Amino acid sequence: MGTVVSFDVRHSETPPAAVRQALRRACAGLARADAVFSLWKTDSPMSRLRRGEAEVDDLPSEVAEVLEFCELARRLSGGWFDPWSMPGGLDPTGLVKGWAAAQALAPLIEAAVDGAMVNAGGDVASFGRPHPGASWRIGVTDPFDRSRLLCVVESPGAVATSGNYERGAHLVDPFTGKARARWRSATVVGADLALADALATGLCVAGADGAAAIEAIGYTAIVVDDAGTVRLIGNPPVVEGVPAGKAIRLG
Secondary structure (H helix, E strand, C coil): CCCCEEEEEECCCCCHHHHHHHHHHHHHHHHHHHHHHCCCCCCCHHHHHHCCCCCHHHCCHHHHHHHHHHHHHHHHCCCCCCHHHCCCCCCCHHHHHHHHHHHCCHHHHHCCCCEEEEEECCEEEEEECCCCCCCCEEEEEECCEEEEEEEEEECCCEEEEEECCCCCCCCECCCCCCECCCCCEEEEEECCHHHHHHHHHHHHHHHHHHHHHHHHCCCEEEEECCCCEEEEEECCCCEECCCCCCCEECC
């Protein structure tokens, strides 16, 4: 998927050999997700579906699962996330990276580790605790200066960030088919990383028009505009660096 995935695993009782085996299974799952969904691989199931050479029912079951998530995210986002409206055809990339990272936690949960975090290029899924009495704390990068943090959040399970500041103008308005981003960055915090990933993409394109969708499902967003103003949307978790209910300006 063109990114780096890292793991942080805490295991006080689980034997190291069992942890290594769980990590091998998690990595195998990530490799399979890339093989199934990559649009760079012309023979992948998703590429074949996109070209109309196969039906969903003919493809691995993961394809139908991801497309169901995409339909849910399209509805919840008010259409601002819409893989069916991308230039060139169906493109679930804005959701599938978060979905794959969340799936990678399953072998670690089965191994009964104390807690684990999977970071897929800034989209972070977690469960359990890093140590007793503590929550996973995720740093959000300042989109104007990637050497520093904008804020730190206590993750309820998923933290996903979208923006054009690293990859250039790759975000597309599904209503026009043209590249557009109204926020410089949008970070969505919630329970499920597949949805958080998709909603962050949609929110970055929608700007303020996408705020209602975040609030409606009880998720939280931290957004930064091109002037450097930071805002919280929704029901905030513990956020260090952004006062609740206030807008602040970076720098």
